[in-house]
Amino acid sequence: HTQAAAGVAGVIKMVMAMRHGVLPRTLHVDEPSPHVDWSGGRVELLTATTPWPTTGGLRRAGVSSFGVSGTNAHVILEQAPEIARPTEPIEEGDRKAAAVAWVLSGQGEAGLRAQAERLRAFMAADLRPTPAEVGWSLASTRTTLSHRAVVVGAGRDELLRGVNAVANGTPAPGVVRGTGASGDVVFVFPGQGSQWVGMALELVESSPVFAERMRACADALAAFVEWSLFDVLGDEVALGRVDVVQPVLWAVMVSLAELWRSYGVTPSVVVG
Numbered sequence: 001h002t003q004a005a006a007g008v009a010g011v012i013k014m015v016m017a018m019r020h021g022v023l024p025r026t027l028h029v030d031e032p033s034p035h036v037d038w039s040g041g042r043v044e045l046l047t048a049t050t051p052w053p054t055t056g057g058l059r060r061a062g063v064s065s066f067g068v069s070g071t072n073a074h075v076i077l078e079q080a081p082e083i084a085r086p087t088e089p090i091e092e093g094d095r096k097a098a099a100v101a102w103v104l105s106g107q108g109e110a111g112l113r114a115q116a117e118r119l120r121a122f123m124a125a126d127l128r129p130t131p132a133e134v135g136w137s138l139a140s141t142r143t144t145l146s147h148r149a150v151v152v153g154a155g156r157d158e159l160l161r162g163v164n165a166v167a168n169g170t171p172a173p174g175v176v177r178g179t180g181a182s183g184d185v186v187f188v189f190p191g192q193g194s195q196w197v198g199m200a201l202e203l204v205e206s207s208p209v210f211a212e213r214m215r216a217c218a219d220a221l222a223a224f225v226e227w228s229l230f231d232v233l234g235d236e237v238a239l240g241r242v243d244v245v246q247p248v249l250w251a252v253m254v255s256l257a258e259l260w261r262s263y264g265v266t267p268s269v270v271v272g
Helices: 008-020 107-124 131-141 157-169 199-207 208-222 241-262
Strands: 060-066 073-080 102-107 147-153 175-179 185-189 269-271
Touching: 008 073, 008 241, 102 107, 102 131, 102 157, 107 131, 107 157, 131 157, 131 175, 147 157, 157 175, 185 241, 199 208, 199 241, 208 241
Parallel strands: 185 269
Antiparallel strands: 060 073, 102 147, 147 175
16 A cells, blocks of 8 residues: 555556556456446446547546545646657757756865865766766765755866865855755654554553553543553454544554653644
């Protein structure tokens, strides 16, 4: 299950259906439900993949996603406009180099300049990496530290001029500097669907802080439910009931929040 991304598979499927002009068959259905009056309208099941009807207009489709926790979403997709493609081949010399961003960061101004100096030395010693390859590596493999700079250029020489400016601490076209502060902490309480049999049992045994808050939650729930919070944590049947799993998830999240607080992680916002 794709959890928080549930529904995106349907969107991807329908985008591909519009792209290729086909209506995919309805999955996991052998015959129409007898509880629906199929003769009362123009709705029908697709028992086989069929060509998308040609109407002269753009193709449109609706995709619905219904979450077990009550979240409902409906997206209307429309066929993308056709892009006019050149009929004549583009000569290599006529291509304009695409702009590439090189992301640099360091712990303090001196660290940022030192990182730029190391990049400058690396690029001087090895001519093989392309600007795009270097940009990808800088963005995807390095930790983002407090002092930052972005060098934007359309080629190796232009990018290296920007790197030189960062290394020297001087301004230059295509170079943006700044500092980043740590963001606020947000605790997100998930909805139904994140539970599993045996969840929280290990923390109950190993963390006194977590266990104490779970006991407080159990006491708070006792007046409203007929089951024991600690007993249902390992009960697959009980966790399948909405009236059980929702309070249980609440108790686990509250206890996890208390555990994080005990380690000095205090949220600015709690959502969910």
